[in-house]
């Protein structure tokens with residue numbers, strides 16, 4: 001399997017190369033040259049497999065020759081052994097039509113663990129073959145940070161520098177990152193910034209030849225293809241339980257960087273019968289505006305009770321625009337460069353029509369989010385986190401045929417956002433025992449200004465150079 005850049009001029013890479021590179025050298029994102037496709041009979045044959053085995057079968061075509069099927073199976077078994085639920089991503093019924101896919105049973109209580117537990121092992125595997133030590137630079141609005149840190153803390157030949165916007169993640173999210181004291185973990189709180197600022201700094205570092213010449217910069221954000229590949233699996237897992245390939249299923253996905261919902265798009269390209277992908281945003285609604293009107297223009301980021309979605313520049317949207325816009329890398333490079341200069345862009349007709357074939361979108365304000373938390377609690381006794389509640393609001397208002405099951409991706413454990421859940425329901429979710437002493441642990445982080453040079457200098461002073 002070969003990977004090509006959405007901006008058309010970076011060299012094509014194999015899976016190992018794309019995983020270690022993260023972002024393409026032309027600023028684009030890597031995507032498979034073509035989508036592998038399963039027949040209906042092949043999809044039916046996946047029903048009932050244990051999650052780790054299902055994961056290995058679905059990912060093998062993407063991995064190609066970079067790992068043998070046996071080695072991939074060993075890695076998926078190891079990655080998913082750390083989940084607190086035997087099903088890894090259990091499915092729960094809320095009412096006749098609505099379902100929840102619980103993606104928060106990993107070590108850091110968010111869907112990011114599903115991909116990052118595997119990515120940590122992939123880095124270890126590929127780095128053991130030689131090459132330069134990896135300097136991971138990531139940005140987080142709360143969940144990616146802790147999941148990535150958990151996945152690579154203490155591993156040889158990797159350092160991780162995780163940037164978060166100071167004061168804009170929940171206290172649980174911050175402590176999950178800053179209480180990991182391994183010497184290869186470096187937490188940076190950026191003053192006066194949003195996630196978008198942090199993500200822009202990360203992307204700039206990939207294009208900074210002074211940095212990339214000295215350090216092998218790597219990515220753990222969903223700009224890294226391997227993240228999305230691992231997330232494709234749970235769409236299959238849920239749909240197979242609900243009757244696929246003989247029955248269509250719709251998915252509602254709380255969305256910030258568009259990675260999780262793009263994984264659903266990939267599942268559909270592979271042959272999974274998906275009725276609709278419902279993109280759910282909070283008031284930071286660039287994706288809802290883009291999908292409903294074609295206007296992809298970034299406003300300022302409004303802090304909300306669903307901080308992981310407080311994003312206005314959704315990196316993975318570029319992958320969708322590339323695929324539905326005819327895979328014309330040169331044209332997309334010009335379009336994205338224009339967006340980076342003006343922070344505004346109009347989708348082409350081909351992009352709008354291509355997206356509309358599968359995607360619907362909705363936006364939830366804080367009241368609608370709180371109502372969805374209350375509805376789920378009254379309907380089934382489930383406490384939802386604010387992000388999941390935004391997904392559920394979109395699921396219930398999307399007008400999906402009542403015969404089609406709608407699965408909302410439950411992206412985080414409610415205890416990560418205890419205050420918001422308690423405000424909505426009067427019930428305070430309890431942190432699972434494995435995080436029980438989080439508030440007694442020592443924290444380590446540095447505060448830096450939102451200035452590229454200051455952050456690059458910090459990374460350069462603490463990372464291990466090539467060679």
Ligand SMILES: N[C@@H](CCOP(=O)(O)O)C(=O)O
Nearest residue numbers: 140141142143144221222308
């Ligand atoms: N929602 C994320 C933001 C980063 O997104 P990613 O999926 O590209 O890593 C977070 O919680 O950090």
